[in-house]
Amino acid sequence: MFVVHLLLKDTNMLKYFLLLIALCACTTYAEFTTQDCRELGFIKAQLMCSSCEKLDDFGLEAIKTHCKECCTPDKQPAVQRRWPKAILEVCTCKFRAYPQIEAFIKSGRPAKYSNLQIKYMRGLDPVVKLLDSSGNVQETLSITKWNTDTVDEFFETHLEKPAGKNSGKSAYSVVEEEDNDYLETNRI
Structure with missing residues (x-):
C-alpha cells in the first residue's frame, strides 16, 4: 500500500512502474524466438508439440513448459492416414x-x-x-x-x-x- 502511494506521488515512477508491468505481461504471453529456444536446447522448427507430452515419461516435467513454448503444433489429425x-x-x-x-x-x-x-x-x-x-x-x-x-x-x-x-x-x-x-x- 505504501509503495503504491509513493508511486502515485511521483509521476515518473508511475510511468516506469506501468512500463515494467507491461513488459512483464508481454514476456509472459510472448512466444519464444528461435534463438531463445536454441539457448534452451530446443530446435523450434523441428520440435512438435506432441513430443512435449512425452517428457513426463522420462521425468523431465521441469522443461515441459519451455518445450510447449518452443514447439510447432502438430498438423496431423489424431488418426494418421494410411496409404495403399x-x-x-x-x-x-x-x-x-x-x-x-x-x-x-x-x-x-x-x-x-x-x-x-x-x-x-x-x-x-x-x-x-x-x-x-x-x-x-x-x-x-x-x-x-x-x-x-x-x-x-x-x-x-x-x-x-x-x-x-x-x-x-x-x-x-x-x-x-x-x-x-x-x-x-x-x-x-
Whole structure:
C-alpha cells in the first residue's frame, strides 16, 4: 500500500512502474524466438508439440513448459492416414552418401511390405512417394536424413496392411531404371 502511494506521488515512477508491468505481461504471453529456444536446447522448427507430452515419461516435467513454448503444433489429425502403396526411389550410386537407406533396402525389412516398391533411379536422392489406390502419387517425401529404423517405422505406420490371403506375403518389388540414356532429351 505504501509503495503504491509513493508511486502515485511521483509521476515518473508511475510511468516506469506501468512500463515494467507491461513488459512483464508481454514476456509472459510472448512466444519464444528461435534463438531463445536454441539457448534452451530446443530446435523450434523441428520440435512438435506432441513430443512435449512425452517428457513426463522420462521425468523431465521441469522443461515441459519451455518445450510447449518452443514447439510447432502438430498438423496431423489424431488418426494418421494410411496409404495403399508406396515407392522408395533411390540411386545406387548414392548409397555411400545414404548408408542408412542402403541398410534398409539390403536388410529383410522391405519384405514385410508387399505394397512397397523399390525403384532405382539414376542420380536421385532417396525419396518416398505415397500413392492412392489408383496408383496416383499423392505425396513425395525426402528421406535423406532418416535412419534405417525411421524408414521402417514410417512404412509400418503409413502403409495399409494388405487384406486377403496374400496379406502375410512377404514380397516387395524392385524396379531397375530403364536402360535408356538419361541425357537422351538433350540430344539435338
